[in-house]
Amino acid sequence: MECLLAKDKQYAKLITHTNMSQYYRQYGINWDDEMFDNTWEHFDNYEIFDHQQRVGVVRFSRTGDVIYLRDLQIEALYQNKGLGQQVIRWAKGYAVTHGATSLNLRVFPSNPAIALYKREGFTQVGQVNKLMEMTCPIA
DSSP: OEEEEOOOHHHHHHHHHHHHHHHHHHTTOOOOHHHHHHHHTTSEEEEEEETTEEEEEEEEEEETTEEEEEEEEEOGGGTTSSHHHHHHHHHHHHHHHTTOSEEEEEEOTTOTHHHHHHHTTOEEEEEETTEEEEEEEOO
């Protein structure tokens, strides 16, 4: 697995919309293309590759000494094969490289990825709107 700077905003938008649509429906949220487009310029965007095959995206933002994992999207065919764990570990390294003290994320409470996040050291610290907020300290 490797993560390379993203060049294809349309791919990132499509995979994010596809993967998140069930949660948006469940929680009564409307997808907003314009909001995604606006964040593209302000986030650090990476494409995830497995054996030279593009399989997903991971996106970050930063506030002070906190790195926010904004999106971790893996194509359905490649899910549940350990890539998410590899990306989380890579994201922790990204946070260290950028001098962060913690890596934070928000996730829908019904998302099964919560189990992965907990295994990788994230704990719930609150709730923002309909999303669970989790943090992982970076040493």
